[in-house]
Amino acid sequence: MSKDQEYSLFEDVCSFVDDAAQHMDLEKSLVNHIKQCNSVYSFSFPIDNEDGTKEVLKGYRVQHSHHKLPVKGGIRYSDEVNEEEVKGLAALMTYKCALVEIPYGGAKGGVKINPRNYNEKQLEKITRRYTTELIKKNFIGPALDVPAPDYGTGAREMGWIVDTYMTFHPDSINAKGCVTGKPLPLHGIPGRTEATGRGVYIGLREAVSVEDDMNALGLTVGLGGKEVIVQGLGNVGYYAALFLQEAGAKIIGVAEYNGGIFDPNGLDIKELKAYQKENGSFKGYKNTQFIDDSREMLTYKCDILVPAALENQITNENADKIQAKIIGEGANGPTTQEAEKILIEKGILVIPDMYLNAGGVTVSYFEWLKNLSRVSFGKLQKRYDMKKYEILMESIEKATDSQFTEEQKKLIIRGATEEDLVYSGLEDTMVNAYHSMNDMRKKKGIKSMRTAGFIVAIERIAISYRNLGIFP
Template sequence: MSKTSSYSLFDDVCGFVDEAAQYLDIHQGLLDQIKACNSIYKFHFPIRHEDGTYEVLTGYRIQHSHHKLPVKGGIRFSSFVDEEEVKGLAALMTYKCALVNVPFGGAKGGVSVEPKNYNERMLEKITRRYTSELIKKKFIGPAIDVPAPDYGTGAREMAWIVDTYEAFNPEVINAKGCVTGKPLSQHGIEGRTEATGQGVFFGIREALAVEEDMRELGLTTGYRGKTVIVQGLGNVGYYSAKYIAEAGAKVIGVAEWNGGIWDEKGIDIEALKEYQLKNKGFKGFPKGEFIENSIEMLTYPCDILIPAALENQITKDNAPKIQAKIIGEAANGPVTKEAEKILLEKGIMVIPDMYLNAGGVTVSYFEWLKNLSRVSFGKLERRYDQEKFRRLLGTIENATGEEFTEDEKTQLIQGASERDLVLSGLEETMVTAYHAINRVRKEKNIKSLRTAGFILALQRIAQSYTDLGIFP
């Protein structure tokens, strides 16, 4: 899953924006402002290894758009991190947030480092030092810039970040809102861990529900009976595959950087994930065929292909060989601009990353709101709702002379938990956004859902600038 050095995700994103702008009446000055990165912070910092040697690392935090504040975007720990990648990812966050109506500007950050080469103590040192650099330049804060996990980071790193921020800002009452994706013990939110994968599930489900579109692809509606290949079995790939399999689809291929598993009978995702965690890969997994060169699996026959790893995975070189009928971009930028043109000409539906992986930022928004309000969702009303439903059931029993079983009562009277409310909000966001994108696609008579998504996002961002009085 390598990245071509000459490839620029940021240029690709700008290309998509220019393409979408052709369908809108946007002043060129406004378009230039929307595309530009507002703030780019590149810095170097030393860390001392346990053997006494030193290493100088490079960090980034890029704020793409200030049309809404705070800005929002993950922090990536990867040897692939460079300025062009972070710029591209930050830009995607801007359009993603606008598309799903989450009131953030876009940002992204990262450290050019390979996490596997460091122990936990060193990773903590890197994370805290990175955070302190952001604090010094005011590139982090609940009203300024709110990071989140990304490739190579998780809840553990977010806990270190919030702890560091609170140490520097003891007087800030909303300090917990400086970062999302935190552990529950640090005022994270139920459902955040699986949010992006759950969003991928909802997004593809909505695409599959449109009978007219599925007929054009030669598919029936719904997940049942569909064959699926997933690239990447990290957090996003795992939860996407898990929920899709539970809905009746058959996962027949899973690719990772060090090999993949192919089994036309279907793969037990839970068993494969457990094996991966124990063995650091799929080699030796007792069921299915091990594929050494896993990138080839992207071209294997299936109904739905879900790239959930790194960007630049489907290019002009392998796009002609793709056999899937639907590509769901769970990762950021897995299909290049050139590749998408080839795929659309082949009649393949591409569900774009800017929509499909928006589950993470949507639930991050809920977590941020929870931190600002300083109360968990459902905490105030859950018991009240339970008592109200209990009385309602009692009234029904008295009127009918029939009694509900204890199991039925338990199911009917329970109030919504935080997780229930979070997933309900996520589902509403994904459902509404997909059909808005598809409606624009059909109104403009274009093939690309991505172009339709950018049109919708650009309309909303342009309106923000207009309402601010910055542009006519």
């Protein structure tokens, strides 16, 4: 891509599909159909500012694939939001859901604003008006299109969305399922906040558990002692770094939009995050090196690099300088197609976003199921399981003429909480998806994990379209 060409995430995603299709026996018309966006909604809406002036904002919602309904995808608030970006992110959601076997089509939405420039009252106005525009065009609903948080949004905004939707649909018994990532009092689900970051951790843990892959990279098996640099200490980057650190990895650097921090001896992620919240940046953090141009940190030597901020961060301009041995894409689309080819030639293992950040949509799926069933996971069987374990322990004590300690009893008898079940489901999903993708890579004899992931996803999407009778 020449410098004067505008980057298109959507075109990049389509190129990844074309690469995968070369290893598959599919009709060209089916591949072309899979690539295209089903519905693109671009609109403008005014808001009243507190000083009496009006401002016109640009909003988007893209539904990429209807091979399964509802479609699913986050809403982001960013100055960088544009139609090509939203189309690309929606397409990635389609392939991501297919890869991890979550029964959704892909979607994405956004408003072109910098949320830091607006107060809470203004953001509420923007969110409610954006939701109203989606309702008008049937671009939101528990059986149609289910948004979630993304860059610049969170549980607060999802609460405003569900309240607005319920106002327009007071007779809908499943109305709370119109959006996920909601606050717990509004029927959200435990574990959703940290879900994407936890998924990044699980995916990297699985990657470094495969001995022949680690041998090829010159690394030992396991996370213990691995040096990690994380770009972005937002929701995804923070929890990914925290869980990696707890598993024995050493976080030596964190890059943010307003500067990075580096310490070869390792950083305390909880302490660093608290400092950032209090001071607004990492500048002045004790006994560390502050990096003004934090993007330079992408090229620092480390075992694992986790870009967990925005797309288009690793390009053909800096890919040849990357020294990490594993890149774990926590963000959506952080590596361009041209850059990935350079990385693979350098022998770097790139674990793609379409897999690695699927923790969010996986737990969102659990939340949606909870909303439709209107009962918490584990509520029906928890006490039954506890009683069963208690009887079992008493039988063991009688048979062995010994006693469990009170601490042992608490640990064994406790039934699974909703959070336990969510974490269990997330782990199972991420583990199975990683090995299906890695096995496909080895079966096809290809180097790119991303291409393997797309092959797995496209195969599943193609089966859906054939079952719908759209293609023979």
